Amino acid sequence: MFNTHTPQKGSLLLSEPFMLDNNFERSVILLCEHDVIEGTMGVIVNNRSSLLLSDVIPDIENTQFPLYIGGPVGVEALFFLHKVPEKIEGGIELVDGIYFGGEFEQIRLLVNDHLLQPDEIKFILGYAGWTAGQLDDEIAQNSWAVHNKFPADLLLLQDGEDLWKQALISLGPKYAHVANFPKSPDLN
Numbered sequence: 001m002f003n004t005h006t007p008q009k010g011s012l013l014l015s016e017p018f019m020l021d022n023n024f025e026r027s028v029i030l031l032c033e034h035d036v037i038e039g040t041m042g043v044i045v046n047n048r049s050s051l052l053l054s055d056v057i058p059d060i061e062n063t064q065f066p067l068y069i070g071g072p073v074g075v076e077a078l079f080f081l082h083k084v085p086e087k088i089e090g091g092i093e094l095v096d097g098i099y100f101g102g103e104f105e106q107i108r109l110l111v112n113d114h115l116l117q118p119d120e121i122k123f124i125l126g127y128a129g130w131t132a133g134q135l136d137d138e139i140a141q142n143s144w145a146v147h148n149k150f151p152a153d154l155l156l157l158q159d160g161e162d163l164w165k166q167a168l169i170s171l172g173p174k175y176a177h178v179a180n181f182p183k184s185p186d187l188n
Contacts, residue, residue, distance in 0.1 A: 046160035071128030
C-alpha cells in the first residue's frame with residue numbers, strides 16, 4: 001500500500017509517480033480543509049506557471065513573484081502561503097510556521113515596496129477539491145501518499161519537481177526510491 005497515514009488539515013498529498021491525470025502529475029498538495037462531511041480542499045504547491053503575480057494583479061509592479069497553479073477548480077481565485085505572520089495579518093497557520101491567506105492590501109504594499117521576498121510567500125491560482133469520501137477512495141486506490149510530518153520549508157520551494165522528490169524522501173526510506181522513478185515507465 002502506497003499510503004499509511006490519514007489526511008487532515010495541514011497534510012500533504014503526494015501523487016503517485018505515474019498518475020495519469022495531468023492536473024495532478026507529480027503533485028504536492030497542501031490540504032487547507034478536510035472534513036468527512038463537507039469534503040476536502042487543497043492547493044498544489046509545486047505546479048509553477050509561466051505567469052507572474054504582476055501579470056494578474058494590475059497594480060503590482062514587482063516582477064519577482066511567480067504564480068503557481070493550485071488546481072483545476074476556481075482558477076480565477078488567488079490564494080497564498082507565507083511564513084511571515086509578523087508582516088501579513090489574518091493568515092491561518094496550517095502547519096508549523098506556514099500560514100494560509102491574510103490581508104492582501106498589506107501584501108500589495110509589501111511586494112511593491114520590496115519588503116517581501118519570493119522565498120517568504122507563494123501565490124497560487126485555483127485549488128483542488130474532493131467531495132466527502134472521494135479523497136479517501138483515491139487514497140485507497142494508491143493515488144496519493146499522505147504526509148503529516150514534513151519540513152514546513154518544503155512548501156515554499158520554487159522548483160516543483162524537487163519539491164515532489166524532497167517531500168517523498170522526507171516520508172522515509174520506504175518512499176525515497178519512488179522519488180527517482182522516471183516520469184514515464186517507458187523510460188525505465
